[in-house]
Amino acid sequence: MAWTGWSQYDAPDNLPRPAHWSKDAACREAHPDLFYPEGDSGVAHLDTAEAKRWCARCQVQDRCLADSLARGEPHGVWGGLDEKERRRLLRRQREQARAAYRQERKREEEAADVEAQSAAAPAA
Numbered sequence: 001m002a003w004t005g006w007s008q009y010d011a012p013d014n015l016p017r018p019a020h021w022s023k024d025a026a027c028r029e030a031h032p033d034l035f036y037p038e039g040d041s042g043v044a045h046l047d048t049a050e051a052k053r054w055c056a057r058c059q060v061q062d063r064c065l066a067d068s069l070a071r072g073e074p075h076g077v078w079g080g081l082d083e084k085e086r087r088r089l090l091r092r093q094r095e096q097a098r099a100a101y102r103q104e105r106k107r108e109e110e111a112a113d114v115e116a117q118s119a120a121a122p123a124a
């Protein structure tokens with residue numbers, strides 16, 4: 001196929017973009033294995049604790065945690081939480097969202113009931 005020139009889809013990618021938050025990650029200086037402890041041994045617990053200490057002094061901890069929650073990161077320490085803690089947090093967030101939804105539905109039903117009663121009531 002003959003080349004027909006540049007299109008908008010293959011234009012050179014030289015647009016300025018904001019730097020990704022990970023460029024400010026404290027763990028860039030740490031050994032990556034700390035953040036992926038394997039098993040349930042004492043060493044794994046020590047590595048997890050050490051990784052969390054790195055996270056505690058990381059200036060992008062909130063972004064890191066939010067991103068790991070958003071993509072459902074299944075392994076390792078991200079944003080100061082290990083996988084079990086992130087699963088627990090996600091579960092709690094889902095429960096809170098469900099409770100808020102149920103409460104909103106209940107409020108809407110009560111408002112609809114009041115409206116129906118006032119419409120059915122005879123005018124004084």
Ligand code: SF4
Binds near residue numbers: 027
């Ligand atoms: S919060 Fe922890 S895992 Fe996330 S970038 Fe910072 S040091 Fe790394």
